[in-house]
Amino acid sequence: MNWKIGTLKRAVQATFLGLSLVLGLAMTASAQNPYWYDRxxxxxxxxxxxxxxxxxxxxxxxxxxxxxxxxxxxxxxxxxxxxxxxxxxxxxxxxxx
Structure with missing residues (x-):
């Protein structure tokens, strides 16, 4: 398979963006949880x-x-x-x- 560099960059950026979004949501959810904060x-x-x-x-x-x-x-x-x-x-x- 012959991939273009631009396509690879976009795929890596999309993966990185998705992972950071999931990580951010997980951190926000744990910060909102009162049992985590004040256990x-x-x-x-x-x-x-x-x-x-x-x-x-x-x-x-x-x-x-x-x-x-x-x-x-x-x-x-x-x-x-x-x-x-x-x-x-x-x-x-x-x-x-």
């Missing part, structure tokens, strides 16, 4: 709720042991802020420390 969200939420429960239990035990005075309230408020900061960092960067 650890449920386990992260579960983990954070567990941390919140543990902190509440810990603080209730502290109140029973030390009473409900001003310094304890300040200490517990700081613990809550620290947990919130930690969870925000976890949510943003996705690492479970």
């Amino acid at each position: 650890n969200r449920d386990s992260l939420k579960r983990h954070q709720k567990e941390e919140q429960r543990e902190l509440k239990y810990h603080q209730r035990m502290e109140r029973e042991e030390f009473g409900n005075n001003k310094t304890l309230k300040r200490h517990q408020k700081e613990e809550q802020r620290e947990l919130k900061r930690h969870q925000k960092h976890e949510k943003r960067y996705g690492d479970l420390r």
Whole structure:
């Protein structure tokens, strides 16, 4: 078979264009898929709720042991802020420390 160079170039260009189109569609489809983008969200939420429960239990035990005075309230408020900061960092960067 005798192929012309122009025909071969067009065939290669069409093949390359088709492959890049398929690859682009596949990447777009995976980017649109929320499970691909946020696949650890449920386990992260579960983990954070567990941390919140543990902190509440810990603080209730502290109140029973030390009473409900001003310094304890300040200490517990700081613990809550620290947990919130930690969870925000976890949510943003996705690492479970």
